[in-house]
Amino acid sequence: MRLAGFFVFAVAVILLPILFPDNYFVTVVGIAAGLHVILAVGLNLLMGYAGQISLGHAAFFGMGGYASAILTTRWEWPGWLAMLAGLLVAGTIAWLLARPILRLRGHYLAMATLGFGVIIHVLMVQATEWTGGPDGLGNIPPLNLLGWTVDSDRQWYWVIAVAMLLVIGLSLNLVDSRIGRALRAVRSAELAAQMMGIDTARAKTQVFVVSALFAAFAGSLFAHQQAFVSPDSFSLMISVELVTMVVLGGMASTFGAACGAIALTLLHEGLVVFEDYEMLIHGALLMAVMIFLPQGLFVGLTQGVHRGWTWIASRRGAKEPHHPAVS
Amino acid sequence: MPEQIFQFLVTGITVGAIYALVGLGFALIYNASDVVNFAQGEFVMLGAMTAIALLGAGLPLVLAAIAATLLTALVGLLLERCAIEPARGASVVTTIIITIGAAIFLRGVASLLWGKNSLPFPAFSGNEPIHLGGATLLPQSLWVLGGAVLLVSLTRAFLNRTLLGKALLACSFNPVAAQLVGINVKVMLRLAYGLSAGLGAIAGILAAPITFSSYEAGIMLGLKGFSAAIVGGIGNPMGAVAGGLLLGVLEALGAGLISSGYKDAIAFVFVLMVLFFEPTGLFGHKVAERV
Numbered sequence: 001m002r003l004a005g006f007f008v009f010a011v012a013v014i015l016l017p018i019l020f021p022d023n024y025f026v027t028v029v030g031i032a033a034g035l036h037v038i039l040a041v042g043l044n045l046l047m048g049y050a051g052q053i054s055l056g057h058a059a060f061f062g063m064g065g066y067a068s069a070i071l072t073t074r075w076e077w078p079g080w081l082a083m084l085a086g087l088l089v090a091g092t093i094a095w096l097l098a099r100p101i102l103r104l105r106g107h108y109l110a111m112a113t114l115g116f117g118v119i120i121h122v123l124m125v126q127a128t129e130w131t132g133g134p135d136g137l138g139n140i141p142p143l144n145l146l147g148w149t150v151d152s153d154r155q156w157y158w159v160i161a162v163a164m165l166l167v168i169g170l171s172l173n174l175v176d177s178r179i180g181r182a183l184r185a186v187r188s189a190e191l192a193a194q195m196m197g198i199d200t201a202r203a204k205t206q207v208f209v210v211s212a213l214f215a216a217f218a219g220s221l222f223a224h225q226q227a228f229v230s231p232d233s234f235s236l237m238i239s240v241e242l243v244t245m246v247v248l249g250g251m252a253s254t255f256g257a258a259c260g261a262i263a264l265t266l267l268h269e270g271l272v273v274f275e276d277y278e279m280l281i282h283g284a285l286l287m288a289v290m291i292f293l294p295q296g297l298f299v300g301l302t303q304g305v306h307r308g309w310t311w312i313a314s315r316r317g318a319k320e321p322h323h324p325a326v327s
Numbered sequence: 328m329p330e331q332i333f334q335f336l337v338t339g340i341t342v343g344a345i346y347a348l349v350g351l352g353f354a355l356i357y358n359a360s361d362v363v364n365f366a367q368g369e370f371v372m373l374g375a376m377t378a379i380a381l382l383g384a385g386l387p388l389v390l391a392a393i394a395a396t397l398l399t400a401l402v403g404l405l406l407e408r409c410a411i412e413p414a415r416g417a418s419v420v421t422t423i424i425i426t427i428g429a430a431i432f433l434r435g436v437a438s439l440l441w442g443k444n445s446l447p448f449p450a451f452s453g454n455e456p457i458h459l460g461g462a463t464l465l466p467q468s469l470w471v472l473g474g475a476v477l478l479v480s481l482t483r484a485f486l487n488r489t490l491l492g493k494a495l496l497a498c499s500f501n502p503v504a505a506q507l508v509g510i511n512v513k514v515m516l517r518l519a520y521g522l523s524a525g526l527g528a529i530a531g532i533l534a535a536p537i538t539f540s541s542y543e544a545g546i547m548l549g550l551k552g553f554s555a556a557i558v559g560g561i562g563n564p565m566g567a568v569a570g571g572l573l574l575g576v577l578e579a580l581g582a583g584l585i586s587s588g589y590k591d592a593i594a595f596v597f598v599l600m601v602l603f604f605e606p607t608g609l610f611g612h613k614v615a616e617r618v
Contacts, residue, residue: 115598279431283430
């Protein structure tokens with residue numbers, strides 16, 4: 001029952017390319033949406049469950065991307081090894097940064113993560129001999145998995161779909177584990193959680209590292225899939241967009257984050273026609289959701305349906321004659 | 328070399344004065360409503376862009392500047408009324424995201440109205456550089472510095488000497504108590520947003536001849552203003568001014584002595600260091616947290 005939502009989602013993801021082969025929205029937009037889902041689900045662990053904001057998550061996405069790009073093009077490392085290196089770099093940096101940065105709260109945490117994102121972005125633009133500077137790095141070889149080369153859109157769809165389902169499954173399990181419960185305790189009352197004997201600093205560090213790892217994983221896949229990386233893909237605006245996805249879907253819900261990621265990807269695709277208005281609509285949407293549906297679209301709607309259902313049920317119950325319990 | 332350093336200091340103080348004004352706006356809003364306004368940089372941009380547009384429409388400089396400041400103040404007031412007030416009592420994350428949304432929205436409006444190019448603004452009193460003991464300085468820098476000194480002292484006097492300013496401070500100390508002694512907290516909040524937006528707009532107009540302006544000019548300025556406020560101890564208006572000057576000087580020295588490409592990174596490394604080691608800011612009061 002707990003994983004029912006997961007299986008429904010998995011079946012939909014598998015059926016889509018079979019029902020609509022060669023559909024642009026499935027194979028091309030689907031790939032982008034899948035990567036966004038990985039990023040948003042990872043960020044949601046930090047924002048939704050641990051209650052810590054990050055305005056610099058694109059930095060970890062970029063570390064994965066650039067690790068894969070630099071190691072495969074300059075040193076001709078195999079793709080999987082470069083990906084592991086990217087995960088190692090992002091994970092280590094997140095681990096080192098976690099204690100000092102997660103000690104901060106609210107606005108201070110927002111500023112610190114934002115500053116970290118800007119610093120990494122400046123490095124990507126300025127360290128030209130490594131990163132290729134603002135022009136980026138191209139000619140990244142296709143990903144090779146156990147002798148199978150991934151190079152068509154359909155193949156990429158499957159790789160990213162599997163990666164995405166893996167991340168969602170991991171996240172669902174994590175949330176229901178001991179760590180997940182500790183995180184929720186941290187979110188609702190950090191001091192009370194400490195009193196209960198939860199090592200809150202450790203719990204926050206763990207979730208920060210996990211969400212950085214998810215982002216770096218997405219970054220490596222992104223680099224191979226695009227065969228090109230540039231600093232534009234990892235800027236402050238991208239960090240803000242990731243936060244938007246989590247918030248749009250609904251914080252503290254893995255499927256909420258996934259839905260937010262898919263919704264924002266589709267919205268971008270739909271707004272291409274109104275290119276000039278994209279920023280305006282993006283900003284207005286962000287404000288409107290936060291003012292009127294602060295729990296997000298997915299969570300807000302499911303709660304609404306649930307409330308409606310219990311209301312109908314209670315009305316029906318009221319009409320029936322009341323049977324006093326036999327004592 | 329000493330001459331060069333002197334030059335960097337002069338440049339740094341000019342840039343710092345702009346950061347200081349943006350940081351002051353941050354502190355005003357934070358004091359009144361506990362909201363960190365990520366759209367502060369957009370007020371700076373709106374002020375400059377509106378003034379450029381009005382000047383282009385044939386208005387004289389002074390009128391264009393005044394009208395642009397008033398219009399931007401109106402935008403600040405509307406932001407409070409339409410986006411912050413309906414979400415009162417929301418979590419910090421929620422208000423942060425609302426103001427980020429507002430920033431993106433205003434940027435979108437600006438790009439629709441004025442396009443995506445960087446637009447020039449004529450200097451108030453020519454471009455003849457002034458020589459000052461080995462360093463050169465544009466007349467516009469003097470305008471920026473003079474404007475900053477004037478605005479900071481006016482704000483300070485307003486907060487400490489006038490009844491209205493004291494009422495505003497009272498709201499930041501304790502909104503319920505302020506309400507009880509008859510201060511209309513809602514009106515005070517709108518006033519804070521309007522004032523802060525106006526301050527931002529004037530900073531934008533003063534700086535525009537040096538930096539030019541475009542629809543996205545507010546992003547970095549806003550972040551630097553936020554940094555200034557944090558370095559100075561958030562919620563401390565004069566701390567924000569000192570933080571802005573410090574940040575500007577540091578950035579100019581970093582750009583001159585290390586590399587100009589890394590200047591933003593240098594500024595943020597400094598901010599991170601302050602946050603890690605002195606999280607209440609260099610000039611803030613130590614606050615004990617209540618459970």
